[in-house]
Amino acid sequence: MQAMKIATWNIKQAVAPRKPLQELWNFAADVIDADVMVFTEGKVPGDGVPxxxxxxWRDEGVDDKRTWGTVIAARNGVEIVDITNGVDGDGGFxxxxxxxxxxSIVDVLQEGKPVLTIAGIYGITQDADGNQVGHGGHSVPNILNELVDLVNSPRGERLVIAGDFNLLPADMPEELYEIMVDVVEDTADLREPLDGCTACSFDGESCGHLWTHKDDSSEDNAMHNIDYVFIAPELAGVCVDVYGGEADFEGIWEMSDHAPVVVEFEF
Ligand SMILES: [Zn+2]
Incomplete structure (x- = not known):
């Protein structure tokens, strides 16, 4: 058996104040200790991949004005292959x-064998006309629709969809829960309730969400669970640990306004 740790983390390169990129990538290696990172609002340092x-990643980012995007990075001998723009032929999408x-979408190979396909997503906070709306309510359902052929392809059985959805639990698209497993909700009874969870979906039950986003603009210092990892049901048997949020990364708000979500697999 071999362990693999993957994580999603928004490293806040879209809005100031920004931490130096090298420091954020070092944190991913040294503190998160991830084998594969999905960096949202991410960038590669100016002098190249550390x-x-x-x-x-897409070098130009989202557009001329937004030179950040979703970067997927790997280390510790884990290989990633860029399939962001699809795959031709039988079994492709x-x-x-x-x-x-x-x-950004990658196949993840361990010792040459594909073990996961990861779609790293960022729920851009725009409506259909490009106006800022402050949440992913328009973009996320569209992005998920664009992933349907991937979900239905053979890669769907090893698919992970991870990222910053910019959606609170109660606002998440229900269809996603019919086809994939939200690893945080699936393990909710293993952790302490998140007292102050905003727009919780656990409706009266004890909440096991993670505090992944600190909203300084809100008066009640709102605890947002807006970063998610979904896995194909076929992966449930190899998913061995789920953690993250401020509870597991004390002092994280010094680095970003988001905290990582971490998932460990054993293949
Ligand atoms: Zn909750």
């Missing part, structure tokens, strides 16, 4: 991108 990592740069 030593020890390989990465898949087609995809379009309404917001290029917000979605």
């Amino acid at each position: 030593e020890g990592w390989t990465a898949v 087609v995809i379009s991108h309404s917001w290029p740069g917000t979605v």
Whole structure:
């Protein structure tokens, strides 16, 4: 058996104040200790992908004004292959991108064998006309629709969809829960309730969400669970640990306004 740790983390390169990229990538290696990172609002440092990592990303970011995007990076001998724009032929999939740069997709290989396919997504906070709306309520359902052919392809059985959805639990698209497993909700009874969870979906039950986003603009210092990892039901048997949020990364708000969500697999 071999362990693999994957994590999603928004490293806040869209809005100031920004931490130096090298510091954020070092944190991912040293503190999160991830084998594969999905960095949302991410960038590769100006002098290139840091030593020890390989990465898949769209160099221009989302557009001219938004030069950040979803970066997927790997280390510790884990190989990633860029399939963001689909794969031809039998068993392949087609995809379009309404917001290029917000979605990156990789096959993840361990010792040459494909073990996961990861779609890293960022729920850009725009409506259909490009106006800022402050949440992913328009973009996320569109991005998920664009992933349907991937979900239905053979890769769907080893698919992970991870990222910053910019949606609170109660606002998440229900269809996603019919086809994939929200690893945090699935393990909710193993952790302490998140007292102050905003727009919780656990409706009266004890909440096991993670505090993944600190909203300084809200008066009640709201605890947002807006970063998610979904796995194909077929992966449930190899998923061995789920953790993250502020509870597991004390002092994280010094680094970003988001905290990581971490999932460990054993293959
Ligand atoms: Zn909750």
